[in-house]
Amino acid sequence: MRNQYITVTALTKYLKKKMDIDPHLKQVLIKGEISNFKHHSRGHMYMTIKDQGAQIRAVMFASDNRHLKFLPEDGMQVLIEGNVSVFEAFGQYQLYIRSLEPDGKGALYAAYEQTKEKMEKEGYFDQQYKKEIPAFPGNIAIITSPTGAAIRDIISTLKRRFPIVQLTVIPVMVQGEEAVNSILTAISKVNHMHTFDTIIIGRGGGSIEDLWAFNDERVAKAIFHSDIPVISGIGHETDFTISDFTSDVRAVTPTGAAELAAPSLIDINTHLRQMQATLTRSTQYIIQTYKNELENYVSNLQRPNRLFREKEQYLDKLTDDMLHHLKRIYQNRLHTYQSLSIRFSHLNPKKQYQQLNETKKELTRRLDRQSKQILQAKKQQLQLYIHQLALLNPLEIMKRGYAIPYNMDGDIVSSTAYLYPGDDVTFKLKDGTLACSIQEVWRDEKDGR
Amino acid sequence: MADESMTFETALKKLEKVVQELEKEEVPLEKAIELYQEGMQLSKSCDDKLKNAENKMVKVMNEEGKLEPFDDVQGD
Numbered sequence: 001m002r003n004q005y006i007t008v009t010a011l012t013k014y015l016k017k018k019m020d021i022d023p024h025l026k027q028v029l030i031k032g033e034i035s036n037f038k039h040h041s042r043g044h045m046y047m048t049i050k051d052q053g054a055q056i057r058a059v060m061f062a063s064d065n066r067h068l069k070f071l072p073e074d075g076m077q078v079l080i081e082g083n084v085s086v087f088e089a090f091g092q093y094q095l096y097i098r099s100l101e102p103d104g105k106g107a108l109y110a111a112y113e114q115t116k117e118k119m120e121k122e123g124y125f126d127q128q129y130k131k132e133i134p135a136f137p138g139n140i141a142i143i144t145s146p147t148g149a150a151i152r153d154i155i156s157t158l159k160r161r162f163p164i165v166q167l168t169v170i171p172v173m174v175q176g177e178e179a180v181n182s183i184l185t186a187i188s189k190v191n192h193m194h195t196f197d198t199i200i201i202g203r204g205g206g207s208i209e210d211l212w213a214f215n216d217e218r219v220a221k222a223i224f225h226s227d228i229p230v231i232s233g234i235g236h237e238t239d240f241t242i243s244d245f246t247s248d249v250r251a252v253t254p255t256g257a258a259e260l261a262a263p264s265l266i267d268i269n270t271h272l273r274q275m276q277a278t279l280t281r282s283t284q285y286i287i288q289t290y291k292n293e294l295e296n297y298v299s300n301l302q303r304p305n306r307l308f309r310e311k312e313q314y315l316d317k318l319t320d321d322m323l324h325h326l327k328r329i330y331q332n333r334l335h336t337y338q339s340l341s342i343r344f345s346h347l348n349p350k351k352q353y354q355q356l357n358e359t360k361k362e363l364t365r366r367l368d369r370q371s372k373q374i375l376q377a378k379k380q381q382l383q384l385y386i387h388q389l390a391l392l393n394p395l396e397i398m399k400r401g402y403a404i405p406y407n408m409d410g411d412i413v414s415s416t417a418y419l420y421p422g423d424d425v426t427f428k429l430k431d432g433t434l435a436c437s438i439q440e441v442w443r444d445e446k447d448g449r
Numbered sequence: 450m451a452d453e454s455m456t457f458e459t460a461l462k463k464l465e466k467v468v469q470e471l472e473k474e475e476v477p478l479e480k481a482i483e484l485y486q487e488g489m490q491l492s493k494s495c496d497d498k499l500k501n502a503e504n505k506m507v508k509v510m511n512e513e514g515k516l517e518p519f520d521d522v523q524g525d
Contacts, residue, residue, distance in 0.1 A: 170510050283485040286481040
């Protein structure tokens with residue numbers, strides 16, 4: 001029984017062999033949408049192809065994708081040719097893509113759009129980098145096919161317009177495998193020769209495949225980097241190639257490019273004749289003007305009173321003007337004075353004075369009243385004092401029968417201590433003086449203790 | 450002044466300037482005469498340059514990078 005078990009490897013190898021010999025899986029044509037796209041650094045491309053119902057892992061090896069004209073991206077609808085097989089290590093069946101192209105618009109168109117968008121973002125189309133085309137070229141390099149309508153149109157147009165310019169054809173392949181390298185070499189050669197002042201790069205109209213070399217990023221960049229200004233005249237009016245965007249001026253056709261490259265000699269000659277005529281006419285006019293002026297002076301000199309009269313008139317006018325001005329100035333000043341004096345009268349201090357005077361009078365009245373009141377009060381108080389004082393007067397006391405003793409020195413004797421028997425004293429009474437002699441002294445007990 | 454080493458383009462531009470100058474109001478007479486003379490010289494120089502310039506032959510660069518006459522244009 002055990003011998004009936006097989007290894008995973010054996011099973012996978014079996015499945016792979018089955019698939020590889022299946023004629024339907026050897027070459028499949030599939031359409032679907034790209035997702036999970038990854039361009040591995042080693043060159044292989046990995047992605048998932050899906051539709052609404054299913055998905056399949058897919059790989060496109062570097063050897064197959066090298067010739068892709070566009071870069072696949074997520075969401076892109078594609079048409080695929082390839083085979084289905086098993087990737088043994090992962091045990092996974094997958095699609096091996098041999099060729100890939102966008103569904104809908106062609107692969108070339110997709111590539112064109114991608115390159116255009118990328119280079120535009122990188123600034124290759126910016127107006128600021130455009131070089132100026134020389135107005136009067138000396139030597140024009142024409143990079144185009146040496147046969148065909150384009151070169152004929154360019155040469156005949158330039159010979160007709162500006163036959164004195166040197167034209168040099170730099171023959172290139174404009175289509176096919178070699179076209180890109182051929183054009184790149186030509187641009188580089190022309191830039192190294194230092195004898196050209198303008199480059200025309202041209203090609204007649206054709207399909208997008210025919211014009212493909214001019215959509216090549218390298219060609220467009222070489223045109224951008226050219227030190228010599230480049231005029232492009234590629235294809236027809238409706239076709240814009242990437243090179244048209246990087247050139248300094250884009251003409252619609254090769255003939256248009258030739259017209260932009262050089263002026264018309266006839267136009268220049270006309271311009272020159274016109275300028276010569278203007279030169280003469282202007283100078284004559286100036287001379288005539290001065291002549292007229294001179295004649296005017298001379299005739300004035302011949303009749304000096306005319307000059308004089310004119311001056312008189314002028315003087316009158318000046319006098320009038322002066323009076324007029326003076327009057328106006330006087331009016332102005334007057335007006336100013338009047339308005340100032342009105343303002344001044346409003347500022348008169350009389351009113352203020354009256355007001356202050358009123359206040360003063362009022363204050364005086366109040367002061368009078370106050371001082372009278374105070375005086376009255378003081379008078380009353382004084383009378384009160386006088387009355388009280390009268391009560392205290394010793395004469396008043398004596399009226400009631402009191403006597404005051406004086407010693408011989410005239411001092412009041414206020415105590416028995418100062419008197420001894422035999423001393424003379426006088427007593428003052430209310431209506432006279434008594435001279436007395438002390439017979440005996442009786443001191444109060446209190447004192448004689 | 451119109452010296453011979455001047456390019457056609459420079460001479461033409463100078464001539465245009467002189468003409469503009471002359472068309473201005475109030476050019477002093479001496480200046481006007483001077484401008485007129487300069488203008489005439491410039492215009493002659495331009496004329497000469499155009500007349501003396503030969504009609505050039507078209508050349509073609511061969512594979513070695515040498516220039517040779519271009520047998521142009523079938524049937525021309």
